[in-house]
Amino acid sequence: MSGRSAPARSPRLACGWVSYAVTRAEAENEVARMRAYLATLSAEDRRGWSPEGPSVEKYVCMGCGRREFRPARAEDCPDGATTNPVVWEG
């Protein structure tokens, strides 16, 4: 998902990238949903996806790959910024 502005519970890493938090259960549900969807596609339609497909292990900071976050402040994330989900239940 992308295009979300920072919701209240979004964390942010020290590296400067803003992410939004989901629980591990939410991430697992989304991964299962995406895997089921990808299974309906032809090999050609799956070309844009990595061979290993969706994984909860990918719910980390897209900037640095880390998993430690601090709460974001409103000014951390400009309107219209693209953010990605990370597993964070802190």
Ligand SMILES: [Zn+2]
């Ligand atoms: Zn980072």
